[in-house]
Amino acid sequence: MNNQFSRRWVAFNTLLTREVRRFLRIWPQTLLPPAITMTLYFIIFGSLIGSRIGEMGGFTYMEYIAPGIIMMSVINNAYANVASSFYSAKFQNHIEELLVAPVPNHLILAGYVAGGTARGLCVGLIVTIVSLFFTTIEIQHLLITISMVVLSAIMFALGGFINAIYARSFDEISIIPTFILTPMTYLGGVFYSISLLPEFWQNVSLLNPILYMVNAFRFGMLGVSDIAVEIAFAIILICIAGLTSFALHLLNKGTGIRN
Amino acid sequence: MKALSINNLTKTYSNGFEALKGINLNVEQGDFFALLGPNGAGKSTTIGIVTSLVTKSSGQVHVFDTDLDIDPEIAKSHIGLVPQEFNFNGFEQVKHILVTQAGYYGMPTKLAEPRADELLRQLGLWEKRHTAARALSGGMKRRLMIARALVHKPKLLILDEPTAGVDIELRRSMWTFLQAINEQGTTIILTTHYLEEAENLCRNIAIIDQGNIIENTDMKSLLNRLDKETFILYLTEPLSSDLVLENISFQQIDGTTIEVEINRDDGLNHLFSLLNQQNIDVCSMKNKANRLEELFLHLVEKSEATL
Numbered sequence: 001m002n003n004q005f006s007r008r009w010v011a012f013n014t015l016l017t018r019e020v021r022r023f024l025r026i027w028p029q030t031l032l033p034p035a036i037t038m039t040l041y042f043i044i045f046g047s048l049i050g051s052r053i054g055e056m057g058g059f060t061y062m063e064y065i066a067p068g069i070i071m072m073s074v075i076n077n078a079y080a081n082v083a084s085s086f087y088s089a090k091f092q093n094h095i096e097e098l099l100v101a102p103v104p105n106h107l108i109l110a111g112y113v114a115g116g117t118a119r120g121l122c123v124g125l126i127v128t129i130v131s132l133f134f135t136t137i138e139i140q141h142l143l144i145t146i147s148m149v150v151l152s153a154i155m156f157a158l159g160g161f162i163n164a165i166y167a168r169s170f171d172e173i174s175i176i177p178t179f180i181l182t183p184m185t186y187l188g189g190v191f192y193s194i195s196l197l198p199e200f201w202q203n204v205s206l207l208n209p210i211l212y213m214v215n216a217f218r219f220g221m222l223g224v225s226d227i228a229v230e231i232a233f234a235i236i237l238i239c240i241a242g243l244t245s246f247a248l249h250l251l252n253k254g255t256g257i258r259n
Numbered sequence: 260m261k262a263l264s265i266n267n268l269t270k271t272y273s274n275g276f277e278a279l280k281g282i283n284l285n286v287e288q289g290d291f292f293a294l295l296g297p298n299g300a301g302k303s304t305t306i307g308i309v310t311s312l313v314t315k316s317s318g319q320v321h322v323f324d325t326d327l328d329i330d331p332e333i334a335k336s337h338i339g340l341v342p343q344e345f346n347f348n349g350f351e352q353v354k355h356i357l358v359t360q361a362g363y364y365g366m367p368t369k370l371a372e373p374r375a376d377e378l379l380r381q382l383g384l385w386e387k388r389h390t391a392a393r394a395l396s397g398g399m400k401r402r403l404m405i406a407r408a409l410v411h412k413p414k415l416l417i418l419d420e421p422t423a424g425v426d427i428e429l430r431r432s433m434w435t436f437l438q439a440i441n442e443q444g445t446t447i448i449l450t451t452h453y454l455e456e457a458e459n460l461c462r463n464i465a466i467i468d469q470g471n472i473i474e475n476t477d478m479k480s481l482l483n484r485l486d487k488e489t490f491i492l493y494l495t496e497p498l499s500s501d502l503v504l505e506n507i508s509f510q511q512i513d514g515t516t517i518e519v520e521i522n523r524d525d526g527l528n529h530l531f532s533l534l535n536q537q538n539i540d541v542c543s544m545k546n547k548a549n550r551l552e553e554l555f556l557h558l559v560e561k562s563e564a565t566l
Contacts, residue, residue: 004332007365014362018355025350093346097407100310100340101363102332259272259313 011103012111019115023081023122030081030119031126034073038127041069042134045191057193057224062135067218068190071152073127075210078120078153079181082112082160083173090164095257105251109161109244116157117150124149137221144229145220151236152213156181158243165247165256189214194226209239260323262288262337262415262446263309268318270304270470278304280470281318286448286463288323288414291441293461293478294450297559301470302450303343306419310340323414336364339413341404343420349393353384353403356392357410364411371410378406381436398429405433409440416440417448422456434460458482458551468559481554486524489547492517495540504533518547 023030042062050061057064089095098108131137139145159176167173188210194202205211206227216232219225225232250256263286270279279301286292296302307313309320311331320327322334347356354375361371379385382402387395392403401421408416418437422430430453437460441447451457457464457478464481466474474481497514507530508520519530534541 007332010365010367011363014359017362018359021355089348092348093344094348096312096342096346097360098363099312100335100338101360102335102365103363104332254314258311259307 007102008104008107011101012107012114015098015103015108015111016114016118019081019085019112020118022085023115023119030077031123034077034123035126035130038069038073039130041065042131046134057222059222059224060135063222064193064218065191066131066135066137067221068188068214070124070127070131071149071210071214071217072185072190074120074124074149074153075156075185075213076177076181077123078116079156079160079163079177081119082116082157083164083167083177084160085115086112086161086164087167087170087173090167090257091170099257105248109158109247109251112161113154113157116160117153120153120157121149124153139221140223141220143220145217148213148216148220148232148236151233151240152217155209155213155236155240155243158240158247161247162243162250165250167256184208184210187211189226209235212236260288261321262286262290262323263448264319264321264324265305265309266319266321268305268308268320269316270301270308270313271316278470279308279316279318282467282470282472284465284472284475286415286446288446289441289444290446290463291438291461292446292448293457293464294448294467295454295457295464295555296450296467300467302467303419305467306340306417306448306450310338310417311335336411337414339408339411339416341408341416341418341421343423345400345404347392347400347403347407350391352389353392353395354379354388356403357407360407361410366411374410374412375406378409382406398425401425401429401433405436413445415446415448419450420452421449422451422453430456454551454555466555466558473561474558478551482551484554487520487522488553489518489520490527490544491547492519492541492544495542498539502539503537504530507533 045065046062050065053061055061086095089098103111128137159181163173163176187205188208189205194205194211197205212227212232212235215225215227216229216236219229263284265282265284267281267283268279269277269281271277282301282305284294284305294302294305304313308315309322309327311327320334322337325334325337327334351359354372357375357378358368358371361374362368366374376385376388379388382405384395384399384402384406387399392400395403405418405421408418416437422433425433434456437447437449447460449457449461461478463477464474465472491512494515494517498511502509502511502517504519507525510518512518521527521530531541
């Protein structure tokens, strides 16, 4: 049993190391673009437009949007890392290196998700450092802030994995980020409080899981939120459990990877 | 002990194609085994199922007595695969590929690195250890796949056409290498289109055609079944008159070349005495085709005729 545990631990670490090495090796594609894009968000929405908007939730507009922008970069990069890495492994057939090895499916999933989470957190840290050039950050609830950013990265890394399993071309790993993830992020309370919306749209917004992540993360940093943090944690944990089960089901069936 | 035991294995693909129709196959520990068959016969599907790349429809696979369904981790840990197509990440460095693969088998870096170095030296890839795999030549890529398959010291090595497209010098050095690791105890299963390769290396053989095993025996017995051989004879001087070879089937290709079909029981002495009587000197001769190739074609044609 011990032997099996140590073998699995080495396999998991190997997969995680390979994933981290991959996104570090291609840092101009993985780490630099979000830093530039988010800097532009801070300049345009925070400094130029934000100065005319005034306060929101008792904070300057720049302070208010900073947690949302950090969370947006974490979500996008966790998703993109797993989607592109796993799909590339399928496309180049080197996924076979893993499939022939004694690595159980749950470890394959865990390794890729951990790699995606690592990139999400790495980019989150970079964007946080960038944000310090524009505003000050005082974290009100450290544990909530850290657990929410980690859980959000895990959830979207799982989403990226499922996307990659189904994808049959590189186009199919960009469709969901472009047409679903980006609109959900923009409408998820990154740039505004949903209290500004009419009641109908407030209720519609509550169907968007990103709203819960952004608000719970904002609560951790600023102490203000449009929704109850407990509900946010419950929803994210339920989503993670559902996505994990579904991804494992697909792996066990061999969907998209085994003939 | 059996290195590999396959029972009633079937595979029907989603498009309805029946690739395997209930095959049974046993490979003993320490064997050098050839799995031959024409394109689309079911070789790669069989190997795919054994190595978990293809999902079977029914049947059982045991690797060193471990059921692949019941304990896949143990069963898979015994196997090393050299696939037909290059399937490594071309952007990764050669040594990283080996160390990563060893890691998937639970070998920690401190053990994987010296093992990778050892294989890189043995297979002539040491100088390229820090090169991205995509920059290697075709022959080096083949050797990298062999090194990768061996990095975790598997007891069963499966090679799916490892020498396809490889030049003769490299092919022969690969044969020597494979013979050496077989002598050290590694069981080897080889599929190849070069029947000379199978004849030279393998002790036992199975021939698969249209999803059925049509022959499964030892190489010696199989070759003994060859009742006729065709030879090409090169003569020292052009024939001055019509050649007469009683009870021997022959054909004159050109003035100095003849093709002769010899019954195995008759041997070659009778042919040479007839040639001597007519003062015909032979400067050299060769088999028209590899012996296994003749048998292979015969068996496959027979199998297709009965279907």
